[in-house]
Amino acid sequence: MSGSAGDGWTGSRLDPRVMDSYIPIVRARRRKRRPIFFVLLLLVSFGGVVFLWVDVFTPLFEDPDRWVEKNREFRHAVIEVVTGRALGTPALNEFPDWPGRLSDSQIKLLACAQGQVALGVKATGGYHSITYPWGDLANKRLGTSPDLIIRCLRDVGLDLQQLIHIDRVRHPSRYPLQNWANRRPDKSIDHRRLPNMYEFFKQFATQHTTMTDSLAKLARFEPGDLVFWLAQKGGEYPAFVGIVTDRRDSAGVPHVITLARDEKWMSDNHNVTDWQVMGHFHVEPDALLERFLEENPGAPLQPKT
Numbered sequence: 001m002s003g004s005a006g007d008g009w010t011g012s013r014l015d016p017r018v019m020d021s022y023i024p025i026v027r028a029r030r031r032k033r034r035p036i037f038f039v040l041l042l043l044v045s046f047g048g049v050v051f052l053w054v055d056v057f058t059p060l061f062e063d064p065d066r067w068v069e070k071n072r073e074f075r076h077a078v079i080e081v082v083t084g085r086a087l088g089t090p091a092l093n094e095f096p097d098w099p100g101r102l103s104d105s106q107i108k109l110l111a112c113a114q115g116q117v118a119l120g121v122k123a124t125g126g127y128h129s130i131t132y133p134w135g136d137l138a139n140k141r142l143g144t145s146p147d148l149i150i151r152c153l154r155d156v157g158l159d160l161q162q163l164i165h166i167d168r169v170r171h172p173s174r175y176p177l178q179n180w181a182n183r184r185p186d187k188s189i190d191h192r193r194l195p196n197m198y199e200f201f202k203q204f205a206t207q208h209t210t211m212t213d214s215l216a217k218l219a220r221f222e223p224g225d226l227v228f229w230l231a232q233k234g235g236e237y238p239a240f241v242g243i244v245t246d247r248r249d250s251a252g253v254p255h256v257i258t259l260a261r262d263e264k265w266m267s268d269n270h271n272v273t274d275w276q277v278m279g280h281f282h283v284e285p286d287a288l289l290e291r292f293l294e295e296n297p298g299a300p301l302q303p304k305t
Contacts (some may be wrong), residue, residue, distance in 0.1 A: 096219045098254075099246050104158045105285050106224035112152035113243040113267070114255040116143070116188055121266040123259055132187040133162045133302050145240040145259045146192045148266065149226060153244060159304070164191040164200050164261045166299045174199050176237070195237040198228055198279055204291045205281040212253070212273045221254045221272050221280065228279035231261065238278045242270070 019270060102110075124142035134154065143151075150160050165187050168175050176195045177183040188194055201207075208225065211217045221227065223246040227237035242258025245268060249255065253271040259271065292298060 008165060020077055025294075038104050078168065080200045086223055092113075094215060096215055098219045098252075099223050099250065102223055102246070103284075105283070106222070108155045109152050109224035109243060109283075112247060113148060114243070116148055116151065116266045118267050119266075121148075121259065123264050127189060130161070130188040132165070134159050134304050135161055135188075143193065143259065143266070145242060146197055148243065148259060149197065149241055150191060150256065153283065153285075154284075154304070155290055157304075158283075158285055158288065159198070159301070160200070161187065161191045161300055163204075164196055166275060166301070167203075167292070168196065170296055174203060179237075194239070194241060197241065198238055201226065201279065201281045201283075204288050205283050205296070206283055206287070208280045209279050210277040212277060215252045217251055218248075218254065220283065224283070226255060226279075226281045226283060227272060228260075229275035230278045232275075234276075236268070239275075245271065 051251055119141060121141055123141045124137070124145060125144075128137050136151065137147065153160055159172065165185060168190055170187050170252050176199070180193075205226070209217050209220050212221075221244050223244055225244040226241060227244060228241045231239035240258055242256040245255045245257055247255045249271060253273050254272075255268060255270055256266045256270050257266065258270060259266045260275075
């Protein structure tokens with residue numbers, strides 16, 4: 001096909017002058033594509049570096065338990081940035097009513113636990129000689145997570161020092177005595193040992209769910225309830241214990257008061273789900289004492305003087 005003199009065609013070829021006008025357009029299009037390619041390449045490269053640092057190199061220098069926690073926080077932060085909503089955060093109208101009306105014992109347990117935080121109770125280790133019954137550490141600003149439970153249950157009339165000592169003497173098979181070199185009863189330490197405390201509540205308190213995978217199950221963790229958690233590495237018995245408060249976070253997870261193993265002070269800035277829940281108990285003082293006396297008739301319990 002041949003073109004006319006004025007349409008830019010000369011025979012079967014494009015007029016050089018017309019070609020010159022097309023070249024800048026083609027080059028401009030190519031230049032527009034290149035930045036997009038390089039941006040994508042940079043983003044992929046950056047993502048690869050972050051992945052390698054977080055999942056490959058960091059575990060080589062971090063404590064394994066701490067790395068697991070930091071990795072979880074990092075992933076939650078990424079999800080929150082991408083979606084604009086914290087992981088597992090429900091809409092406000094999805095929350096079940098919580099807490100319900102509190103009993104006198106729940107109010108007393110909460111007040112005591114909050115008082116331990118306000119007192120600034122500091123973690124202590126080692127053996128402490130304690131008077132019997134209703135005994136406590138000489139310095140009440142020291143303690144462990146079991147001491148939180150012991151002190152607060154005394155405010156509702158239950159002396160775990162006596163209850164665990166008497167039950168341990170009469171029913172030694174209930175308790176993991178093989179965990180300690182000295183298997184003889186010791187009124188100063190037996191009630192402060194978490195495995196003993198855990199077995200005692202399994203026997204005499206009301207057990208509730210340990211599952212936290214729904215709002216309905218989280219709402220079962222009522223203020224004043226006792227929660228036992230496993231260590232990061234797991235184990236047969238709990239690593240520490242705490243008391244549920246009457247506050248919860250934006251995801252509907254109740255706050256707790258405890259003294260965690262890797263911390264120095266009693267605090268109320270943790271949630272039920274910060275660690276794996278091993279045991280969850282609701283304590284009604286009269287019901288617990290009634291069960292105890294059925295199993296230990298004639299127990300020589302001494303009142304607080």
